[in-house]
Amino acid sequence: MNIPIKTSITNVKPILKHTSSISMAICLLAVLPSVALSAVPTDWSSIPVTNLTLFYPGQSGYEWLMSEEHQSKDGKEQGYRDMKKGVDCFFCHEGDEAAMGDKLVKRGPLEPMPVTGKPGSVNLALQVAYDNNNAYFRAKWKTRNPYAGDAHPFWRYDGKEWKAYGHPKLDKEVQNGEQPGIYEDRFSIMIDDGKVSDYDVHGCWLSCHDGQRDMPNKAGKTAVKGHAILGDNGLKKSDVRKYLPSTRTSGNWADTKSRAEIDKIGAAGGFLDLMQWRAHRSNVVGMTDDFNVLEYRLNDAGKGPFAKNWDKKMNQPKYMYNKSVFGSNSTSEDQIRTASTPLTREMNASAFDPDLNWKVGDLIPEYVTSREDAKGSAADNNMAKGEWKDGMWTVVFARKFGLTNPDDKNLSEGNAYTIGFAVHDDNITTRGHYVYWPRSVGFGAEEADIEATKVP
Ligand code: HEC
Structure with missing residues (x-):
């Protein structure tokens, strides 16, 4: 096992794939933050690989x-009845993954908006290790497209204004050809430490409900904004995202328990820890995001690695690319699959200038990333790195042991946790991911589906 003392953030995939200019590279190094990715293992050859067939749900x-x-x-096997008795998905469905994915990805009762040609499943080659300080996950999967899915929706100049450009492929606008399918690839893990009942048997499905985006009976904006807990006088949301059944009094998203009851569940640890490595919005700055799931998919306290790149007052982007680093102030449709497009405040961005000679079709990312601006519990996952090569993403990321934030699960040696794994591939979001049944992962624990390997 070869563990280097430090992996510099400068090892992250080059910001500029489309330039070979050495002077530009030097200029880039000069503005990179000198932060270390710490002691993340680089030699994984002796860590066992668990292959999971992630499938489309x-x-x-x-x-x-x-x-x-x-x-x-024939009614002989009743999933719904046995689930209520606590039977786990794996017990009935082990080995069904590829066939289920192939069926569910096509138009049918559980897919009203199929994405043409999308494969039903993808193999996730997973390795898990740990040392005294961190858990380490290494995930490898083949992408559908022959390029890194690190482009994300842009602002596009139409000659007058900057308008949203690019949507995920489950959106009507993409399916009817009005907008191109553009959305970042992701690798996600969702963790429980035994405090969320049924997560060990029903996994991430526990957080997936009618009323959410791209789900049946999607909640209307007005209804959500008027909702006491989720809306304008509460969380200030306008849609419904992942939530736990424990926070509701019925199977309806709107039937929430009181604020005080929900807070009590959260304080007792009845939430899930959700973190997503994002090809556009976190990878370049060596991070993943850090969320938690309770009555909504909530950001951890503080500030994560990305923010909206929009100046509401001026009705224009906040930042553009810094020409001396990126080569130009904007990108364009024909470049986004060959150039690396993430916009990072401290690396390749400068303040947006409305007076430049903008041309129709110029593109500027809708989001800006920053490692320096990230802080608090939302900035915990600051050792992550993905590399796309030969048609595969390989993502390695560390999750710290011993976190004491109230919105994090405190992982430690000697214990096992239930983890849901997911991959978003080919310009898609929400339920368009590939998922797997809940698996227990042990860090020196007696019994677990996947045993993490201890490294020095
Ligand atoms: C008691 C066994 C049992 C359990 C437990 C169970 N299922 Fe099922 N599931 C079934 C049966 C039986 C079907 C119908 C399969 C068929 O008609 O071919 C089914 C169908 C499905 C389908 C639709 C697949 C299709 O072919 O249309 C999905 C998705 C599914 N189950 C997911 C789950 C998940 C997720 C869990 C755990 C949260 C789960 N099931 C737990 C027995 C079970």
Whole structure:
């Protein structure tokens, strides 16, 4: 096992794939923050690989799973009934993944908006290690496209204004050809330490519900904004995202428990820890985001690695590319699959200048990333790096042991945790990911589906 003392952030994939200019590279180094990615293992050859067939789940949300639809045609095998008795998905479905994915990815009762040609499953080659300070995850998967999926929606200049350009592929606008499919690739893990009941048997499906984006009976903006807990007088949200059934009094997203009851569940540890490595919005700055799931998919306290690149007052982007680093102040449709497009405040950005000679079709990222601006619990995951090579992403990231923030799971040696793994591939978001049944991962624990390997 070869563990270097330091991996510099300058090892992250070059910001500029489309330039070979040495002077530009030197200029780039000069503005890079001198932060270390710490002692992340680089030699994984002796760590066992667990292959998981991640599959497309369609709209198989919790309400569907708990309904009478979830049974065999002859009614002999009743998924919904046995789930209520605590039988886990794996018990009935082990080995079904590829066939289920192939079925669910096509138009049918659980997929009203199929993405043409999308594969039903993807193999995730997973390795897990740990030392005294961190858990380490290494994930490898083949992408559908022959390029790194690190482009994300842009602002596009139409001759007068900057308008949103690019959407995920489950969106109507992409399916009817109005907008191109543009969205970053992701690798996500969602963790519980035994405090969320049924997460060990039903996994991430526990957080997937009707009313959410791209799910049946999607909640309307007005309804959400008027909702006491989620809306303008509460979380200030305008949609419904992942939540736990423990925070509701029925299977309806709107039937929330009181603020005080929800806070009590959270304080007792009844939330999930969710972190996503993002090809556009976190990779370049060597991070993943850090969320938690309770009555909503919530940001951890503080500030994560990315923010919206928009100046509401001026109705224009806040930042553009810094020409002396990026080569130009904007990018364009024909470049986004060959150039690395993330916009990073301290690396390749400068303040937006409305008076430049902008041309129709100029593109500036909708988000700006920053490692320096990230802070608090939301900035915990600051040792992550993904590299796309020969059609595969390889992502390595560390999760610290011993975190004491109230919105984090405190991982430690000697224990096992239930983890859900997911991959978003080919310009998609929400339920368009590939997922797997919940697995227990042990860090020196007696019994677990996946045993992490201790490294020096
Ligand atoms: C008691 C066994 C059992 C359990 C437990 C169970 N299922 Fe099922 N599931 C079934 C049966 C039976 C079907 C219907 C399969 C068929 O008709 O071929 C089914 C169908 C499905 C389908 C639709 C697949 C298709 O072919 O249309 C999905 C998705 C699914 N289950 C997911 C889950 C998930 C997720 C869990 C755990 C949260 C789970 N199931 C737990 C038995 C079970």
